[in-house]
Amino acid sequence: MPKRPPHPPRLSPKESLVVELLLRDAEMYGLQLVTASRGQLKRGTVYVTLGRMEDKGFITSREEAPPAEAGGLPRRIYRTTPLGRHVYEAWNAAAAHMALGFAR
Amino acid sequence: MTRRPGVRLRALCLHIYSERTMRRLIDPALADLQAEFAEAHWSGSRLRQTWALCAGYVAIAKVLGVAGCGELGDALHGWESAERAAARRGAWVACTAFVGLTVLLGIPIFISLNESWSLTPALYLVPSALPLSLPFGWALGIAWAFHGAGRTRKLAVCALALAFICSAGMFANIAWLLPEANQAFRQHHFARAVARTQPSSRPSTVARGDNELTWKASRQRRVELAAEPYGDYRVRRFDAGYYQKWGFTGATFAIVALVLLLGARRRWTRPGLTGAALCICAAYYALLSFATAAAIGGAIPAHVVGWSPGAACVLAAILLAFSLRPQREPIQLLRAGGPPEEGDDRGSKGAHQRG
Numbered sequence: 001m002p003k004r005p006p007h008p009p010r011l012s013p014k015e016s017l018v019v020e021l022l023l024r025d026a027e028m029y030g031l032q033l034v035t036a037s038r039g040q041l042k043r044g045t046v047y048v049t050l051g052r053m054e055d056k057g058f059i060t061s062r063e064e065a066p067p068a069e070a071g072g073l074p075r076r077i078y079r080t081t082p083l084g085r086h087v088y089e090a091w092n093a094a095a096a097h098m099a100l101g102f103a104r
Numbered sequence: 105m106t107r108r109p110g111v112r113l114r115a116l117c118l119h120i121y122s123e124r125t126m127r128r129l130i131d132p133a134l135a136d137l138q139a140e141f142a143e144a145h146w147s148g149s150r151l152r153q154t155w156a157l158c159a160g161y162v163a164i165a166k167v168l169g170v171a172g173c174g175e176l177g178d179a180l181h182g183w184e185s186a187e188r189a190a191a192r193r194g195a196w197v198a199c200t201a202f203v204g205l206t207v208l209l210g211i212p213i214f215i216s217l218n219e220s221w222s223l224t225p226a227l228y229l230v231p232s233a234l235p236l237s238l239p240f241g242w243a244l245g246i247a248w249a250f251h252g253a254g255r256t257r258k259l260a261v262c263a264l265a266l267a268f269i270c271s272a273g274m275f276a277n278i279a280w281l282l283p284e285a286n287q288a289f290r291q292h293h294f295a296r297a298v299a300r301t302q303p304s305s306r307p308s309t310v311a312r313g314d315n316e317l318t319w320k321a322s323r324q325r326r327v328e329l330a331a332e333p334y335g336d337y338r339v340r341r342f343d344a345g346y347y348q349k350w351g352f353t354g355a356t357f358a359i360v361a362l363v364l365l366l367g368a369r370r371r372w373t374r375p376g377l378t379g380a381a382l383c384i385c386a387a388y389y390a391l392l393s394f395a396t397a398a399a400i401g402g403a404i405p406a407h408v409v410g411w412s413p414g415a416a417c418v419l420a421a422i423l424l425a426f427s428l429r430p431q432r433e434p435i436q437l438l439r440a441g442g443p444p445e446e447g448d449d450r451g452s453k454g455a456h457q458r459g
Binding site: 066071 | 139
């Protein structure tokens with residue numbers, strides 16, 4: 001029996017929005033993503049989404065030291081990976097293709 | 105500049121959450137709070153500062169809740185043999201202590217009422233023994249298991265989650281099961297007494313006492329008491345008893361949480377932690393009894409009875425978390441052992457710096 005091909009990477013609507021925002025601005029903080037999403041991403045759950053996307057390899061993050069005069073914890077800044085961009089483009093292309101098919 | 109917000113909360117979280125959760129979920133949320141508060145501080149607007157704090161802490165509360173669920177999910181998988189052995193040991197001790205204490209609490213009632221030694225009346229007494237025997241059993245089990253190789257985060261998280269479930273179960277027990285079981289026991293005993301003295305007559309139904317009322321019936325009873333002459337004292341007494349039940353409900357979770365925190369802060373000998381657990385249990389119930397007596401006497405409002413022992417446990421936990429010196433040797437609570445997880449950057453100074 002032939003082996004089933006592995007599942008293609010999936011992108012939920014929230015994850016799609018995150019990739020879209022990160023493609024618009026190269027790097028963003030979690031709070032910036034919340035602001036830019038105009039209420040679609042919530043402050044209390046954005047880091048769960050970002051953590052899950054990091055596990056999937058769609059985004060990557062690094063720590064950015066805060067300004068010297070401000071101090072505090074380093075902030076985590078996120079950017080998309082090539083895989084994230086490809087999945088986003090493929091997902092959008094598939095969605096557009098299906099929308100076209102249904103419109104006929 | 106004033107002190108940065110979230111520093112103490114982070115110090116507390118370091119004891120509860122794994123490094124991975126801290127790095128991925130909690131630290132970024134705390135960094136957002138601090139950055140936003142710093143901006144608000146520089147702007148000079150008190151309103152903006154307050155808003156930044158409120159919005160930040162609400163978000164962090166959500167993050168902590170989600171992270172807690174994640175920790176529990178992680179804790180259920182990948183147990184090592186030492187952890188499994190410790191959990192088995194703890195469960196065995198907890199069950200033995202629980203059953204032993206339940207029996208010990210039931211025996212005096214059987215003797216004083218000259219009740220026959222049969223299973224049915226004994227089962228009726230079990231729900232009324234649970235508010236004492238379950239927290240004691242749990243605390244002893246934790247003290248026995250949380251030692252040596254079993255002193256791990258996974259065991260602590262699972263024990264805390266089970267204690268929470270036990271507290272929820274205790275609520276159901278006190279609200280519905282205990283009143284019915286008490287009433288069934290009274291009815292059974294009354295029927296036997298009637299059968300002994302007047303074999304020909306049929307026993308009537310025994311009126312329910314204060315301890316045999318469900319939550320809904322309790323509220324109705326309180327209204328009736330308030331309308332009676334000299335109702336003040338009786339209402340106070342009734343209220344104190346009502347809120348005492350709430351104190352029993354939270355006992356398992358509060359006691360287990362405090363015992364775990366005590367065990368996590370330093371290395372104890374097994375008898376030492378067992379003794380400490382027994383002292384915590386005794387102190388909890390002593391405080392509950394003292395608060396009940398004070399409420400009946402009118403010295404404190406009745407609702408204080410319900411939350412005062414739990415509040416004392418929380419206060420003790422906070423004092424423990426912040427005042428005791430952490431142990432010097434590497435604490436196993438961070439990880440039971442084995443290789444670090446992928447992407448687990450333990451050496452990252454920024455991610456793991458102490459708050």
